[in-house]
Amino acid sequence: DQQVKQNSPSLSVQEGRISILNCDYTNSMFDYFLWYKKYPAEGPTFLISISSIKDKNEDGRFTVFLNKSAKHLSLHIVPSQPGDSAVYFCAARLAGGTSYGKLTFGQGTILTVHP
Amino acid sequence: NAGVMQNPRHLVRRRGQEARLRCSPMKGHSHVYWYRQLPEEGLKFMVYLQKENIIDESGMPKERFSAEFPKEGPSILRIQQVVRGDSAAYFCASSPRKEETQYFGPGTRLLVL
DSSP states (O other), rough: OOOEEEEOOOEEETTTTTEEEEEEETTTTEEEEEEEEEEEOOOOOEEEEETTTEEEEEEEEEEEETTTTTEEEEEEESOOOGGOOOEEEEEEESSSSGGGGGGEEOOOEEEEEEE | OOOEEEEEEEEEEEETEEEEEEEEEEEEEEEEEEEEETTTSSSEEEEEEEEEEEEEOSOOOOSSSSEEEEEESOOOEEEOOOOOOGGEEEEEEEEESTTTOOOOOOOOOEEEE
């Protein structure tokens, strides 16, 4: 049962343009969402997060939008740079209980930014 | 402040051997999480530990896998009698408190021959 889905396996964008990565979830008990970036042979690096009580969070070139009614979040990268080329994972966390520490990840989207 | 450290980075085992993966959390972090990434898949939660306690092991296979986080020293993920299907990247993450962001180590890539 895939509770967090990233339906686009890959995305190709020109340098300087906007990259939009999408993520859908099914469990309405998720209360916190995160985006991680991963290079080959390295561990995931935290990028940005958003609480379920907000609909937008911004950090420099990265903005995450949350649409709770649609159970959808997206990561916008503006402007995109070749160094942004990596695999991007969205992750979600349940509210409370012993599952509090458990992150549920999507399958990842490979972003390629062309010079 | 050093990040999360994992060793070894690469581990090769033959079927039936034991694999021990180590994770040293970031300084000041007492919460450790283990995840596994199979080829072409996302990361899957395995276990969440706090010093000397297993908090959530709902993602751990019922047999052959165990984890510990002793009072002193790194967290250990132990896989007994490894099989080819155990070949994967194993990532450890840590956080200072359970509600805070998890920071990941570089991973251990296990190959079972």
